[in-house]
Amino acid sequence: MTAYIVRRILFMIPTLLGIMLVSFVVVQFAPGGPVERVIAQLSGSDTGATSRISGSPGGDFGARGQLQGGSQVDAVTSKYRGAQGLDPEFIKSLEKQFGFDRPAYERFGLMLWNYARFDFGKSYFRDVSVLQLVKEKLPVSMSLGIWMTLLTYLISIPLGIRKAVHDGTRFDTWTSGIVIIGYAIPGFLFAILLIILFAGGSFFDFFPLRGLTSDNFATLPWYRQIIDYFWHLALPIVSMALGAFATMTLLTKNSFLDEIRKQYVLTARAKGCASNQVLYGHIFRNAMLIVIAGFPGAFVHAFFSGSLLIETIFSLDGLGLLGFESVLNRDYPVVFATLYIFALIGLVVNLISDLTYTWIDPRIDFETREV
16 A cells, blocks of 8 residues: 555656646736736726735836837837837836746746745735735635535435435435435525525525624634634535535435445345344445545535635635636736645545545555556
């Protein structure tokens, strides 16, 4: 097993390299960029997400960018849309500040070298390091991702097992209807419905509409802090868990049904084994393998991209919203750093899930398999 773990860790290096290379190449051909954002702010035509960021560079650069008279077109300014009439030296200073005075291959190599040392630099448009930004947003995304995944598995696995055991009964039929409806309703639409019903929309005002804690959170006793924390998380977690709950329930049911119909189950029952002994002593290990296989993707999805719309609707400032705004603002250090961090997390969690296979079923031996 040690050799397998070492191979998987070594395999992460070219995987991360490929992810970063493809993303970097795509960015080179994408229209716009941080220099164009600053130019748009100077010309007053920036109405995008950058203009909403506090401390954006428009004010810092405004005094340094001087308009030129006439119709002089410089080779430097002609590279950027809307830069005609701006001082070419000012444009060059922008390129140097953002690192665009270097060729693309040099910038990519420097980025990889820094990321290998977990040096992610500073945000282009916020005077703070990328790691500090991630640290500030992490509690929100951790709260949503961990509790949503835990809630999904605690409900879906027992429900899926019972549906498989009682396949075709009235219980299976009406629970399948609820599961299918839950799967069909988008999480963000269900979130809006919950707000209308329970967060002061049109009916009741039971739950808060924004934030992870109340304004007086620090003054509350510890037990009230716990209640307040989950009180704020209730609606966002339920909204996020809806689709994942339906998927995991059906996955668990189908996995157990496949195992229940196999010959070894009939043999165990013929030997006089009790139903629970057959279910949890023989079927459970085999049926749970496919459920565990879906854990890494579900966890990473909930932890980052899956929470974007929910964070926006409930005004939760987490990593999903940070990544989305960074893409809109062409804040490349934040974009590439979050991509690198979550790609690395995904690879590590995949390795952990493989190791969990061997814990559930010792017959699985990855040592003899290729990566």
